[in-house]
Amino acid sequence: xxxxxxxxxxxxxxxxxxxxxxxxxxxxxxxxxxxxxxxxxxxxxxxxxxxxxxxxxxxxxxxxxxxxxxxxxxxxxxxxxxxxxxxxxxxxxxxxxxxxxxxxxxxxxxxxxxxxxxxxxxxxxxxxxxxxxxxxxxxxxxxxxxxxxxxxxxxxxxxxxxxxxxxxxxxxxxxxxxxxxxxxxxxxxxxxxxxxxxxxxxxxxxxxxxxxxxxxxxxxxxxxxxxxxxxxxxxxxxxxxxxxxxxxxx
Amino acid sequence: xxxxxxxxxxxxxxxxxxxxxxxxxxxxxxxxxxxxxxxxxxxxxxxxxxxxxxxxxxxxxxxxxxxxxxxxxxxxxxxxxxxxxxxxxxxxxxxxxxxxxxxxxxxxxxxxxxxxxxxxxxxxxxxxxxxxxxxxxxxxxxxxxxxxxxxxxxxxxxxxxxxxxxxxxxxxxxxxxxxxxxxxxxxxxxxxxxxxxxxxxxxxxxxxxxxxxxxxxxxxxxxxxxxxxxxxxxxxxxxxxxxxxxxxxxxxxxxxxxxxxxxxxxxxxxxxxxxxxxxxxxxxxxxxxxxxxxxxxxxxxxxxxxxxxxxxxxxxxxxxxxxxx
Numbered sequence: 001x002x003x004x005x006x007x008x009x010x011x012x013x014x015x016x017x018x019x020x021x022x023x024x025x026x027x028x029x030x031x032x033x034x035x036x037x038x039x040x041x042x043x044x045x046x047x048x049x050x051x052x053x054x055x056x057x058x059x060x061x062x063x064x065x066x067x068x069x070x071x072x073x074x075x076x077x078x079x080x081x082x083x084x085x086x087x088x089x090x091x092x093x094x095x096x097x098x099x100x101x102x103x104x105x106x107x108x109x110x111x112x113x114x115x116x117x118x119x120x121x122x123x124x125x126x127x128x129x130x131x132x133x134x135x136x137x138x139x140x141x142x143x144x145x146x147x148x149x150x151x152x153x154x155x156x157x158x159x160x161x162x163x164x165x166x167x168x169x170x171x172x173x174x175x176x177x178x179x180x181x182x183x184x185x186x187x188x189x190x191x192x193x194x195x196x197x198x199x200x201x202x203x204x205x206x207x208x209x210x211x212x213x214x215x216x217x218x219x220x221x222x223x224x225x226x227x228x229x230x231x232x233x234x235x236x237x238x239x240x241x242x243x244x245x246x247x248x249x250x
Numbered sequence: 251x252x253x254x255x256x257x258x259x260x261x262x263x264x265x266x267x268x269x270x271x272x273x274x275x276x277x278x279x280x281x282x283x284x285x286x287x288x289x290x291x292x293x294x295x296x297x298x299x300x301x302x303x304x305x306x307x308x309x310x311x312x313x314x315x316x317x318x319x320x321x322x323x324x325x326x327x328x329x330x331x332x333x334x335x336x337x338x339x340x341x342x343x344x345x346x347x348x349x350x351x352x353x354x355x356x357x358x359x360x361x362x363x364x365x366x367x368x369x370x371x372x373x374x375x376x377x378x379x380x381x382x383x384x385x386x387x388x389x390x391x392x393x394x395x396x397x398x399x400x401x402x403x404x405x406x407x408x409x410x411x412x413x414x415x416x417x418x419x420x421x422x423x424x425x426x427x428x429x430x431x432x433x434x435x436x437x438x439x440x441x442x443x444x445x446x447x448x449x450x451x452x453x454x455x456x457x458x459x460x461x462x463x464x465x466x467x468x469x470x471x472x473x474x475x476x477x478x479x480x481x482x483x484x485x486x487x488x489x490x491x492x493x494x495x496x497x498x499x500x501x502x503x504x505x506x507x508x509x510x511x512x513x514x515x516x517x518x519x520x521x522x523x524x525x526x527x528x529x530x531x532x533x534x535x536x537x538x539x540x541x542x543x544x545x546x547x548x549x550x551x552x553x554x555x556x557x558x559x560x561x562x563x564x565x566x567x568x569x570x571x572x573x574x575x
């Protein structure tokens with residue numbers, strides 16, 4: 001199986017504080033992989049390094065075999081690395097359709113063309129509408145994001161990333177803030193995502209993680225504690241100690 | 251009138267109500283011949299306010315220094331006319347536009363790496379520096395006395411600037427028409443939509459791979475070009491340039507006009523200058539000491555109760571009437 005995303009000896013420290021310590025990580029093509037770990041384990045730092053928000057102190061990041069460690073965030077997107085945000089990062093006063101269309105337009109490169117009307121670019125609008133339909137948001141296309149319930153906003157968050165047609169998609173807590181009754185909606189959508197996208201999900205909702213992921217990596221204090229199938233992780237005593245046990249008490 | 255937000259499902263065709271300002275402008279030409287010089291000034295300020303709306307209302311770039319580009323355009327046109335002996339109005343306007351563009355590009359490339367208050371301070375600094383340069387370089391600019399002796403030849407060699415301001419008025423109206431058409435096109439284009447994306451969430455624009463910085467530099471340069479043209483027009487119609495064109499008070503005044511009319515809706519830039527400059531003209535004659543109080547009160551009321559400006563009020567009134575009907 002080919003590797004979609006890989007890190008080799010990735011480190012990050014802020015002064016004396018080490019938040020990522022020799023992380024070797026492989027995301028296979030088409031994978032459904034989860035990254036879990038207690039608060040402060042360095043998950044967000046890891047994602048920020050993958051997406052180019054933070055530059056690592058040492059180590060390499062490879063996207064489909066190419067070294068992207070030195071590339072800026074926007075260039076990584078162009079190479080096929082998409083992400084969603086833990087806290088909604090939406091275009092709040094724009095319509096649901098425009099939120100998705102902006103991403104599609106960037107991918108197709110229509111934005112720099114200056115004077116032709118946006119609505120004349122039917123290829124952008126159609127693709128945006130198709131995406132919204134697959135996520136069950138077609139009826140909300142004309143609504144401003146502000147008027148949308150939170151659960152649906154989380155879906156738009158995913159829709160924007162899908163508009164980029166990424167090869168690798170990082171989902172940063174897609175169910176964060178969504179009532180557990182509604183999180184099955186998120187899972188339904190995640191299950192329907194195209195199989196050729198390699199997905200790394202960072203999530204606290206263990207139910208969702210164990211139902212969605214085929215592999216799980218556990219991060220503790222900036223280090224990979226263990227990686228394995230959901231069954232292996234579920235049986236692992238160390239994982240129970242540092243993470244799952246704590247979760248049960250919470 | 252409604253807003254003009256652009257976007258991928260927005261109908262870009264010109265609505266019937268959008269002809270209204272042009273009809274009013276032409277009616278004004280025929281019905282109020284003694285007010286044509288005020289009229290020309292209003293038309294110029296509309297163009298100037300439009301250039302500001304493009305960056306403030308659509309791209310979300312906050313500035314108190316837009317007078318830098320307006321003032322530079324004014325001085326470049328004035329110096330060409332008074333010192334270099336270039337009297338052709340089209341050449342003067344082209345030079346004002348080019349000067350605005352160059353300064354917009356050079357300063358935009360530096361200041362647009364910053365945001366919010368830092369950006370605001372830098373815009374303020376730019377226009378203050380230019381003001382001081384204009385003040386000191388009096389051999390070229392006339393300094394505090396202003397630059398007089400501005401000569402403007404007939405437009406295209408055909409239309410002479412007359413003392414009643416008829417030519418000036420129609421000339422400004424024609425330039426405004428071109429500027430409005432361009433800005434409207436931009437707002438409805440994918441480029442314009444991506445600017446509203448930056449305004450709403452620049453972090454996410456980065457995350458979808460948009461070159462945010464270059465988009466901002468580009469729109470800033472376009473806006474500065476248009477402001478430069480507006481500055482060139484004010485020189486040509488006044489046949490005089492004073493230091494006040496570069497003052498940050500004038501940039502602030504422009505922002506007040508735009509907020510009064512309504513930000514980020516194109517026609518707010520039409521309504522604001524009309525209301526502001528007409529009020530200035532009427533009130534300043536009657537109450538030369540107190541008229542600012544009237545403008546101030548209006549601004550406070552608009553900011554507190556009508557964030558969409560005067561056009562926002564009109565919109566909500568129309569919506570109410572429709573619901574009743």
